Amino acid sequence: MLKNTFIHIPGIGYKTESKLWKNRILTWEDYLRDSHRLGLFGRRKDKIEACITDSRYHLARGNYQFFASSVPKREVWRVYPEFRNSVAFLDIETTGLDVSDIITMVGIYDGNQVKTFIREINLDEIENELSKYSLLVTYNGACFDLPFLRYHFHNAVLDQLHIDLRYPLKRLGYSGGLKQIEHSLNIQRTEETRNLDGFDAVRLWYEYQSGSKE
């Protein structure tokens, strides 16, 4: 999907991208070969070509920073196929909603394996762990998880591509919070966690700190 994308190129908006696609210019390679068919000439055409050449260069090297700074946030979902081999699905638990509240746990799924980082056990390993990934996927992470991580872990690398599923799901007609979306997609939780919400994460953390193993 990324190789079909032109929206990250300065001077190209949704209209022009759509026009390219309608004219059978579907990939970067198509553009470099066939753009003269479209009546794009002169400096504009050259600038676009230069940006496509850059895009190919950076994609071949896995330079996620190039795309993180150029692809509009609402279109970052398009990079998933190209960067799925370096993805972290991320969720944090905290003691409250204010960024100065405490992070109690961070969970990461890398596509194969779930890794859990717990306060007072191994949470300090999270900075190193995060630096391994090119792409982060969250739900509402742009407003919640990432600001928390930035506030509490000054050395964490957090310049990755970031797909916040809240917004693409909204466009597909799914909204109302993660729990509700899971329900409407028929995603079942385990018996132990079925009826728990975010506030239970706070309560259970304090119970755990008071000695409850359960």
Next chain:
DNA sequence: ACAAAGGCTCGACGCCATCC
């Protein structure tokens, strides 16, 4: 060759939704 019109991008603004 020049001017006007039209198309498109892009930034600003205010409102809204979601996380524990």
Next chain:
DNA sequence: GGATGGCGTCGAGCCTTTGT
């Protein structure tokens, strides 16, 4: 309850097209 990005809207500014 605070932070943040997306959304819709608007208008400035640039570029291309069209008309004379």
